[in-house]
Amino acid sequence: MCGIAGWVDFARDLSGEHRTIDAMTDTLTPRGPDARGVWCAGHAALGHTRTSVIDLTGGVQPMTAEEDGRTIAVITYSGEVYNFRELRNELEQRGHRFRTRSDTEVVLRSYLEWGADCATRLEGMFSFGVWDVRDQSLLLVRDRFGIKPLFYSLRPGGVLFASEPKALLAHPETGTAVDLDGLREVFSTAKQPGQTVFRDQREVRPGHTLTVRPGKVVERRYWALSARPHTEDLDGTVDHVRSLLEDIVLRELVSDVPLCTTLSGGLDSSAVTALAARWQRKVNGERVRSVTTTYVGYSENFRPDDTRDTADAPYAAELARHVDADHTDIVLDTAALTDPEARKAAMTAQDMPTTVGDMDTSFYLMLRAIRQHSTVALTGETADEIFGGFRWVHDDELVRSGTFPWVANEKRQPGCANGQGRGLFDRSFLQKLDMDRYYADNYHQALAEAPHQEGEDEREHLMRSVCYVKLARWLPMLLDRSDRLAMTSGLETRVPFCDHRLVEYVYNVPWAFKTFDGREKSLLRAAVKDLLPPSVLDRRKSPYPVTQDPAYTRALHQELADLLADPNAPVLPLLDRSAADEVLRHPKDVAQDWPSRMNVEMALQFNSWLKHYGVSLEL
Structure with a gap:
């Protein structure tokens, strides 16, 4: 897992531009603490930072391919292609010769064999750029769901690209302007495909390639969900899901470095951990390593809220005992959550503030702690989607609300009448953002994209649409957050439930099958019921925990008071001062009012972002 960066300029010789590509690459050092490299020649300059996972000595990048003693193509690549061994065998049969054991070389050779169509043959998570010396073209490729990020900025003479916006910002020809569309992305919980926060940047959309030649840029979609008839009965469907999960987890255990699972004690992460435990014993004769995160006193003093019925730790401990995992508990305290450096690291990892509050900081701290003893972590993320x-x-009220169901649900929460994280911002600023219109346009665009089967009844049509908008608008946001917060510590996270074969199959399963026992995730529960203890199997969905320590809220309120007292705080003109003062006068119960706390956290993070990046707002 790595960081990639590149600069192509068809009007300039970049052979001597090491300083610029070095600066871009250096911003990505946290993504690849094990090695770095740059390649500059002609009209292209590529950079790479590496977290070594497979073929620790052979997978050095940028990697070149030669023919008759001359370089014909160069790749900078981030990701894991889980079918690289099968592809390598096929390519060897086609005459290709390999000098490493790495999947990077397989991807490069796949490009040489199939060109841009190589993307259709890769299974896994990946983003990469290939500079073809022969025809002076650049190919950018991103995996089907956007698990690995890939940003770019079109310039008059060519293009810049990188794993993260900060690398593009390190180029002297880019700026930090953010317009209203970019601000909508900051406050949104529904990702607009291709849209980014900074005005002059874009994302390569999931499942797409971008080919850049002199005076011509071609975007092409190489993969999309499709609607197909489902022909298996319920028992056959459950068996099929189990078979897919077995194969996916086995493939994703491949690693030349220490690997673990993140375990919350919920159905999703427990299923991954249990499957991994079986394969580790069978294939390697080892116990699976698992990690759980909680807060000091959280389980003992837990109080249910609107979305969380139970604390994670007791269920995680039971599952770890059940599968005989080598288990570690990571316990965070309020001091860690309020540490300015940790909060800044979580914000700069994503190059923007977010609306989820302490969940970002605690998630970052958890992933950083995992990296101390593992380089790769399998997670249970995306099973809900x-x-x-x-x-x-x-x-039913939410799925028929006429907007994204999770957005409609946000407005039910106390302190979220203006939307999650927007409660302390000025009304005139929010009117300019007009998030309701933004969500409406984005939602209807997503609905129009959703593939459907012929003959669906009204309920099936509705729920298939809901499933699609989750995958197309919620999932990319979740995946980007997970990647960026993990990779800032050089930790590779893998998401078995995001295997495209599983997603394609389950998308076409009737909604009645997905809820056959009257509960959420019926298919998954049935597919792994023999692996889990009853308490974990039957546990109700519980989102990622937020702290319930009143000391955390007090610390936030003190920071807010300090911000309001600073006449130079850049966020002040955007805030509703009366709303902020009201929060300080009447602090509410921390366990029951976490949405209101997110409003404070967003105001603080927004201010930090404006200062740290020198953002130029175009309102």
Whole structure:
């Protein structure tokens, strides 16, 4: 897992531009602490930072391919292609010769064999750029769901690209202007495909390639979900899901470095951990390593809120005992959550503030701690999106609300009348953002994209649409957050539930099958019921925990008071001062009012972002 960066300029010789590509590459050092490299020649300059996972000595990048003693192509690549061994065998039969054991070389050779169509043959998570010396073209490729990020900026003479916006910002010809569309992305919980926060940047969309030649840029979609008839009965469907999960987890255990699972004690992460435990024993004769994160006193003093019925740690401990995992508990305290450096690291990892508050900081701290003893972590993320795990998916009022169900659900929460994280911002600023219109346009665009089967009844049509908008607008946001917060510590996270074969299959399973026992994630629960203890198997969905320590809220309120007292705070003109003062006068119960706390956290993070990046707002 790595960081990639590149600069192509068809009007300039970049052979001597090491300083610029070095600066871009250096911003990505956290993504690749094990090695770095740059390649400059002609009209292209490529950079790479590496977290070594497979073929620790042979996978050095940027990697070149030669023919008759001359370089014909160069790649800078981030990701894991899980079918690289099968592809390598096929390419060897076609006459290709390999000098490493790495999947990077397989991807490069796949490009030489199939060109841009190589993307259709890669299974896994990846983003990469290939500079073809022969025809002076650049190919950018991103995996089907956008698990690995890939940003770019078109310039008069060519293009810049990188794993993260900060690398593009390190180029002297880019700026930090953010317009209203970019601000909508900051406050949104529904990702607009291709849109980014900084005005002059874009994302390569999931499942797309971008080919850049002199005076010509061609975007092409190489993969999309499709609607197909489902022919298996319920028992056959459950068996098929189990078979896919077995194969996916086995493939994703391949690593030349220490690997673990992140375990919350919920159905999703427990299923991954249990499957991994079986394969580790069978294939390697080892115990699986698992990690759980909680807060000091959280389990002992837990109080249910609107979305969380139970604390994670007791269920995680039971599952770890059940599968005989080598288990570690990571316990965070309020001091860690309020540490300015940790909060800044979580914000700069994503190059923007977010609306989820301490969940970002705690997630970052968890992933950083995992990296101390593992380089790769398998997670249970995206199972909710695929199998129907969120509570709002099963609320008829929300799924018929005419907007994204999770957005409609946000407005039910106390302190979220203006939307999650926007409660302390000025009304005139929010009117300019007009998030309701933004969401409406984005939602209807997503609905128009959704593939459907012929003959669907009204309920099936509705729920297939809901499933699609989750995958197309919620999932990319979740995946980007996970990648960026993990890779800032050089930790590779893998998401078995995001295997495209599983997603394609489950997308076409009837909604009645997905809820056959009257609960969320019925198919997944049935597929792994023999692996889990009853308490974990039957546990109700519980989102990622937020701290319930009143000391955390007090610390936030003190920071807010300090911000309001600073006449130079850049966020002040955007805030509703009366709303902020009201929060300080009447602090509410921390366990029951976490949405209101997110409003404070967003105001603080927004201010930090404006200062740290020197953002130029175009309102």
